[in-house]
Amino acid sequence: MNRNPTSRIELLQGTLDVLILRTLLAGPTHGHAIAKHIQRTSEDLLQVETGSLYPALHRLEAQGWIAASWELSDKGKRARYYRLTPRGRKQLATEQSKWEAFSRAMGLILNPAGEEGR
């Protein structure tokens, strides 16, 4: 396993929410797979603490952005599958545009044009 503690970035509560929503955009899946997906897609930089994953999933379900049901996994075992709801889709779009604006703002300050940059 590629676990590099120093390069792991801590995830704040709000960021985990939007990552889960984005993961589910591709299709319904269960909790374990969501965590693995985030880890893989971020090239191992983002490691999801299982201790925060399930409470986050519960919270999102309470808000009505994801819905859940028990299904049989591809291994034949019972697992709880989560999927995005239309409201969740809207929330994802909102959050995503907020993040893009945020990172653009950060970029503008950290790499200012017109100043001597590296």
Next chain:
Amino acid sequence: MRWSRYFRRAKWDRERLEEIESHLEIETGENVASGMEHHQARAAARRDLGNASLIREAIYDMNTISFLGTLGRDLRHGLRALRRDPVFAVVALLTLAIGIGANTAVFSVVNSVLLKPLRYPKAEELVALRQVAPGAAGLASFAEGLRLSPSMYFTYGEHNRAFQSLGVWITGTANVTGLAEPEQVRTVDVSDGVLPALLVPPAIGRWLSAADQDPRGPERVMLSYGYWQRRFGGDPSAIGRNIRVDSRPREIVGVMPQGFRIVNADFDLIMPLAFDRGKLILAGFGFQGIARLKPGVGIQQADADVARMIPVWMDSWSNGPGTNPHFYETWKITPVIRPLKQEVVGSVSDVLWVVMGTIGLVMLIACANVTNLLLVRAEARQHELALRAAIGAGRARIMGSLLVESLLLSLMGGVLGVALAYGGQRLLLAIGPGNLPRLNEISIDPRTLAFTVLLSMLTGLLLGLIPALKYSGPKIAIALRGAGRTSGVSRERHRARNLLVVAQVAMALVLLVGAGLMIRTFQAMRTVDPGFTDARRLQTMRISIPDSLVAEPERVTRIQNEIVDKLAAMPGVSAVGFANEMPMEGFESAWDAIYAQDKTYSDGEIPPLRLYKNISPGSLRAAGTRIIAGRELTWQEVYSQRPVVLISDNLARELWGAPSAALGKRIREFEGMPWWEVIGVVQDVRENGVQAKAPETVYWPTMMKDLYGPGSLGAVRSVTIVARSQRAATEAFLKEIQQAVWSVNANLPVASVRTMEDIYDASLARTSFTLVMLGIAGAMALVLGIIGIYGMISYAVSQRTSEIGIRLALGAQQTQLRRMFVRSGLILAGIGVLIGLPAAIALMRLMKSLLFGISALDPITYAAVPMILVVAAVLASYLPARRAASVDPVDALKAE
């Protein structure tokens, strides 16, 4: 959504467990796939997961509504605590249940009688047309103000601008024959406009209409629901049938719904007044007026409207040729219209509010007792509370849980209290004034229950607040160190409890002073000479001979005479007579002015109005009314129509200075009437109850010329017969009376059979009721106060056991110790008395309207009550003081 998750938290938790398990399985599977051995894989997966319990707890917490969670915990905790201390629980619950129950019972009466609107549609538009005539001297001795005459009804009805509908009514009785045995029923006679004003539709049939008021038209009648059920079995075909009322057939046109009353009057029949307009004069002021205001019209406007119509009335009618209609201007007739509800409730509101106040005070005293109990408990639980504070409970949490406990206690007490209230309500109605208005409407309705809940919650908060404030504070260290085993006890701890006991004593003093004043009032009332003697052995009954049964007045009198003779012949009867009414019966006697022949009156001067009564020979003797000078009438004088009268003592003194001087003088009703000679002077009689002064009275015979206006001979047809006998009120006696009356005329029902004592007691009902209520409240307050002081001293003794031991060891005498504790009890009571006296003085002023013969500052009461309390305090502290004195010093010091 939150709520559904809340109630299925357990299920969610199980699912989470399953979900975490499946997560572990998948992770383990992956680990195995990447080459680990099975249990190593599982261990790695476990490590990766972290703390499963934490995850489950986090989610469980998200599903909880924390407020409900703590509430549930506190409630369970509180119930457990109560079960552990059953004696406390029972005492506190009972005290609270009695307090809340009594208050609920009284409130239900106050609510139904005073607060609820009347049961007529849009009852706020209904008013009673009252009038006063301050210029008519003497009128103030009688009833309330000036009633309406029929001519006034026509004038007001036709010329008003303020009312939608208007009418007059009067209560009466009538004889119904032909159905079962002859029965005297209660009637309300109404003019047109009364039923439309009240707007209550009939249960079946229709209202009396304007056509039914035609004196020459067909005679109609309406029934009450109760009468319809009783006599017709609720048969709808009663409509259209005839019944014989006062020997005349009347057609039934409708039945009013159940519970319907005309203002306060309960009735069996409604009859039309059917005034003959052509024969009306200005006078005849005997009817009550009722009206419904037009929307948007206020009482002041209505008053102005009626005032405008009074001159119109004087112009439209006359009292006969040669009379001046405008003489009524001297009477200064003024309308004082008031809402119908006030009319219904009358003066009973004073009594009810006093009762409510006293029961409220008793509740406060009971609360003080329970608070003291809670304080003792909290003191004993200091250790537990301090521990909770030490492991992290905030002050608010501890206070919250203490408040929940006291709320639980008081709500449980409230539930018990409602059950007690049902019983209490019955008791109240049984001992209450029999003529309590709206009696049929009293019930425990939702508003009363809301009151109970509110009262319980307020009580709970109040009770819990003091212990909560005292014992949730940051004195943990002291408590944990080991429950205060210092040789002296912190004085501050006792301050709250002392204050409570002092407050109890003060409130008990107020109640006992109130009860004392009522006792003295009652005594004063009973010593007033009412004008008759030995009321218990004076049997009364009412008999009414309508003119449709016997037309000639003289025959009416002879029939009455015959009845009286038959009664006098019965064994055990010592005297019989009859009169138009007996004192305090409440039927309205007539009144008019009296002119004396030997006095001069200036032009247009009207002398003051006097009460006119009609009596038979022998009635004064039968009633035990003293004849101060002269003699009674004789039958011979009555039949020969000799113009002789008796007058009352106060009238004799007013006109001629002394009773003996009145004999032989002549008086008459007004100009043109013959002069009547005064042959006797009668003692003053309290016609309107012992609280009112005796009116100046003229006693006419029951058969006389000009009885109902100049010209014809008339006889009083509705009379009260009085018979003095040792056997009064026994069943056999009453049967014999019935037989005697029917042997004279089988069509005469005997009604209102009661003794003079019943009538007298009924007139005192308001006072005796208040007395009983205050007496009960005062007794409860005294008992609670004694318990309070006893508890306080007891507690002090148990707390100071070691100190007592030391004192005894150092040589203190037992009597010294006893005295010490009795003294502390006396000090508490003394301070309570000192605080209570000014409070009592201030509050008793509110009761002034209920007192008679004594002032609100009656010295005897104010001296006696503190003495009673002091004695009670000594008694209450003596027992624990004795216990203190019998403490074994060795045992006491051993516990150190």
